[in-house]
Amino acid sequence: xxxxxxxxxxxxxxxxxxxxxxxxxxxxxxxxxxxxxxxxxxxxxxxxxxxxxxxxxxxxxxxxxxxxxxxxxxxxxxxxxxxxxxxxxxxxxxxxxxxxxxxxxxxxxxxxxxxxxxxxxxxxxxxxxxxxxxxxxxxxxxxxxxxxxxxxxxxxxxxxxxxxxxxxxxxxxxxxxxxxxxxxxxxxxxxxxxxxxxx
Amino acid sequence: xxxxxxxxxxxxxxxxxxxxxxxxxxxxxxxxxxxxxxxxxxxxxxxxxxxxxxxxxxxxxxxxxxxxxxxxxxxxxxxxxxxxxxxxxxxxxxxxxxxxxxxxxxxxxxxxxxxxxxxxxxxxxxxxxxxxxxxxxxxxxxxxxxxxxxxxxxxxxxxxxxxxxxxxxxxxxxxxxxxxxxxxxxxxxxxxxxxxxxx
Ligand SMILES: [Zn+2]
Ligand SMILES: [Zn+2]
Numbered sequence: 116x117x118x119x120x121x122x123x124x125x126x127x128x129x130x131x132x133x134x135x136x137x138x139x140x141x142x143x144x145x146x147x148x149x150x151x152x153x154x155x156x157x158x159x160x161x162x163x164x165x166x167x168x169x170x171x172x173x174x175x176x177x178x179x180x181x182x183x184x185x186x187x188x189x190x191x192x193x194x195x196x197x198x199x200x201x202x203x204x205x206x207x208x209x210x211x212x213x214x215x216x217x218x219x220x221x222x223x224x225x226x227x228x229x230x231x232x233x234x235x236x237x238x239x240x241x242x243x244x245x246x247x248x249x250x251x252x253x254x255x256x257x258x259x260x261x262x263x264x265x266x267x268x269x270x271x272x273x274x275x276x277x278x279x280x281x282x283x284x285x286x287x288x289x290x291x292x293x294x295x296x297x298x299x300x301x302x303x304x305x306x307x308x309x310x311x312x313x314x
Numbered sequence: 315x316x317x318x319x320x321x322x323x324x325x326x327x328x329x330x331x332x333x334x335x336x337x338x339x340x341x342x343x344x345x346x347x348x349x350x351x352x353x354x355x356x357x358x359x360x361x362x363x364x365x366x367x368x369x370x371x372x373x374x375x376x377x378x379x380x381x382x383x384x385x386x387x388x389x390x391x392x393x394x395x396x397x398x399x400x401x402x403x404x405x406x407x408x409x410x411x412x413x414x415x416x417x418x419x420x421x422x423x424x425x426x427x428x429x430x431x432x433x434x435x436x437x438x439x440x441x442x443x444x445x446x447x448x449x450x451x452x453x454x455x456x457x458x459x460x461x462x463x464x465x466x467x468x469x470x471x472x473x474x475x476x477x478x479x480x481x482x483x484x485x486x487x488x489x490x491x492x493x494x495x496x497x498x499x500x501x502x503x504x505x506x507x508x509x510x511x512x513x
Contacts, residue, residue, distance in 0.1 A: 119378040128360035131353030154330030159361035161327035165320045179318045
């Protein structure tokens with residue numbers, strides 16, 4: 116039995132979503148078409164619009180529409196002289212939700228991974244070096260994930276910071292080793308920030 | 315911290331998908347925008363297209379593009395004189411995957427649920443009665459879910475069939491009580507079909 120082509124195509128397209136296999140995609144497609152057509156249309160528009168307008172912030176590399184993100188445009192945050200290094204835009208959200216950090220961010224969009232051919236320039240470290248050299252940053256907080264790659268990336272950036280006379284610290288207590296920053300609860304992440312130690 | 319409006323809007327729109335909450339939607343949005351923009355565009359198009367062209371088959375009520383679905387257009391299936399009653403289009407797929415059934419379908423798009431105000435006409439039983447009265451159907455196989463509502467719906471349709479001199483049987487062995495037909499494995503569902511008994 117062949118599914119109607121438009122439905123088969125929708126099921127195939129839904130599998131682009133993380134964690135969505137054939138069965139889930141089928142369930143989603145039918146539920147959208149049976150009960151949630153307005154929601155499906157809105158999702159189609161939201162996807163097309165986001166793909167069209169969302170790019171990278173030219174200062175911190177996070178996903179944003181426009182040239183510079185809201186945080187990088189905030190004079191108080193620029194004056195703070197503190198830069199928090201994270202792996203992804205989701206990590207920015209996680210840190211912001213602690214309501215404890217008032218500095219800027221730099222979003223690597225990944226981590227060093229020589230085996231996958233991902234070197235310093237692929238995660239924007241050339242741009243970061245330029246920012247260090249330009250001055251105005253007194254401290255970096257290394258909030259990459261506590262994984263082998265995240266730790267290696269943090270070490271690399273700490274060296275880069277030191278050679279530019281920028282103080283570097285790594286977030287510490289409470290972040291479970293092997294876990295992902297994005298899924299840590301706010302309190303634990305708050306403790307990790309206050310318990311940071313210089314490296 | 316405010317997310318970029320296009321990203322916030324995409325996250326909100328993704329929550330229309332079944333089983334997708336705030337965290338999953340956020341993860342999906344970032345992953346699409348970071349790594350899968352082509353897939354996101356294709357999904358947008360597939361959604362918009364499906365919403366535009368997919369309607370209901372005028373014979374069996376399943377989701378399809380065009381006036382009549384592929385199965386209802388098949389002369390061999392029409393000649394079979396057998397009609398399988400299921401609750402949803404996903405159930406049609408599940409039954410088709412047994413490769414054992416060669417008749418037609420009638421898709422209720424739900425089940426009787428008086429407390430929710432869902433009566434016989436809301437699940438197309440007026441249309442089913444007209445089909446019974448028109449002749450050509452010798453047997454109905456009641457493959458509604460083995461839940462309280464599914465059983466009640468099957469009983470109602472069995473009565474309707476009998477009053478039109480149409481033989482009615484209910485699928486039986488192997489379908490776990492309280493479960494959903496869509497998630498039963500093919501073998502179990504095959505057994506349920508061969509073990510059906512007249513009601
Ligand atoms: Zn920025
Ligand atoms: Zn049909």
